Amino acid sequence: MLSMQSSLPVSIEMSKIKLFQSDRVWATIKEEVFDLVDQAHQRGESQNGELTKQLESELCRRFNRGYCITTACATDALDIALQSLQLPIHSNVIVPNYTFTATAHAVARAGHQVAAVDVGNNYCINIDKIRNASAIVSVDLFGNMCNYSMLYKTQLPIVVDAAQSLESIDHDNIASPSHGVLSCVSFSPSKTISSWGSGGAILTDDAVLAERCRNLRLHGKQTNKNIAIAAGLNSMMSSFECAAVLVGLRYSKQWQQRRKEIANYLISATDLIPSVDHIPQHTLSKLVFQSTDRNQVVQKLNCLDIETAVHYNLLINDETIYSSSGDLSNSNRLKSISFTVPNQHSLSDNEVETIAKGLK
Numbered sequence: 384m385l386s387m388q389s390s391l392p393v394s395i396e397m398s399k400i401k402l403f404q405s406d407r408v409w410a411t412i413k414e415e416v417f418d419l420v421d422q423a424h425q426r427g428e429s430q431n432g433e434l435t436k437q438l439e440s441e442l443c444r445r446f447n448r449g450y451c452i453t454t455a456c457a458t459d460a461l462d463i464a465l466q467s468l469q470l471p472i473h474s475n476v477i478v479p480n481y482t483f484t485a486t487a488h489a490v491a492r493a494g495h496q497v498a499a500v501d502v503g504n505n506y507c508i509n510i511d512k513i514r515n516a517s518a519i520v521s522v523d524l525f526g527n528m529c530n531y532s533m534l535y536k537t538q539l540p541i542v543v544d545a546a547q548s549l550e551s552i553d554h555d556n557i558a559s560p561s562h563g564v565l566s567c568v569s570f571s572p573s574k575t576i577s578s579w580g581s582g583g584a585i586l587t588d589d590a591v592l593a594e595r596c597r598n599l600r601l602h603g604k605q606t607n608k609n610i611a612i613a614a615g616l617n618s619m620m621s622s623f624e625c626a627a628v629l630v631g632l633r634y635s636k637q638w639q640q641r642r643k644e645i646a647n648y649l650i651s652a653t654d655l656i657p658s659v660d661h662i663p664q665h666t667l668s669k670l671v672f673q674s675t676d677r678n679q680v681v682q683k684l685n686c687l688d689i690e691t692a693v694h695y696n697l698l699i700n701d702e703t704i705y706s707s708s709g710d711l712s713n714s715n716r717l718k719s720i721s722f723t724v725p726n727q728h729s730l731s732d733n734e735v736e737t738i739a740k741g742l743k
């Protein structure tokens with residue numbers, strides 16, 4: 384049995400078990416969010432105000448970083464982070480073949496060649512397959528983490544795509560967004576901490592890169608009086624989005640613990656292989672299982688009114704705008720057997736029992 388009792392009114396529990404219960408999460412945090420937003424709006428701050436500063440310093444504090452620059456989304460954050468490295472145009476930038484398309488799009492948007500490399504069994508980049516590159520975008524997918532001590536041995540600049548790994552900590556006691564010369568996080572609605580809109584951030588300890596990123600995110604200049612360093616973006620979070628993230632961060636530990644409890648329970652209830660790395664703290668951004676009979680398992684879950692998804696049906700080598708070469712067999716094997724089940728902290732114990740039944 385689950386130790387932490389969590390129940391809901393019967394009417395809610397009888398509906399489909401969705402992958403995301405954002406409605407329930409909103410009910411928990413809305414008073415605190417409205418309070419912060421109201422104060423900001425009364426100061427006349429719709430963006431780039433006190434809440435942006437608070438969020439940036441909170442992220443620096445949490446991840447022990449010198450600088451943080453918030454952006455409109457993690458895709459922009461990755462694009463800006465890569466541009467800040469000032470690599471020669473069309474440089475080869477490594478991405479794992481198994482990732483959300485946004486990782487590759489950011490590389491292309493920054494003016495570089497996407498070089499997709501196969502992943503290991505934890506869906507993170509296979510370091511042995513890295514060749515001929517100017518930089519690496521490492522993705523800590525589903526909350527699993529790359530082997531950073533090995534990645535650093537490549538001596539290449541590493542930009543961490545920590546969109547799915549905000550709460551993950553590895554065996555060296557280093558959080559995912561604390562790794563890399565630059566790291567990027569996401570606050571989109573499918574993430575553990577959502578802005579109820581969009582949002583992202585770049586973290587770094589390098590003052591020069593930080594200043595470039597800050598310029599690149601807003602027309603390439605610090606103020607309208609400055610000359611642009613490049614054709615920058617207009618990429619910011621609103622005060623509302625900052626407030627939602629700031630409040631979400633207050634709950635992040637509690638929510639991560641509940642996701643851990645749910646994941647442990649579901650993993651112990653099934654013989655299916657989970658995608659979860661054994662690390663000191665795991666984001667459990669998505670709870671992915673593997674089955675060679677995926678269709679059958681998914682059908683059973685769907686019959687119990689449990690929503691499922693395949694993250695991801697299309698890998699980077701399936702995108703025709705990117706040309707991929709090399710052995711990508713492990714990522715393609717994982718793609719054919721992986722599926723995601725609901726694991727948000729807002730699930731009730733009864734709902735978790737139903738998912739466990741479906742996975743048996």
Ligand SMILES: Cc1ncc(COP(=O)(O)O)c(C=O)c1O
Nearest residue numbers: 456457458483485486546569571
């Ligand atoms: C691994 C990964 N990278 C990048 C992104 C892009 O994040 P955003 O939606 O904030 O642009 C996502 C979003 O789903 C993601 O999962």
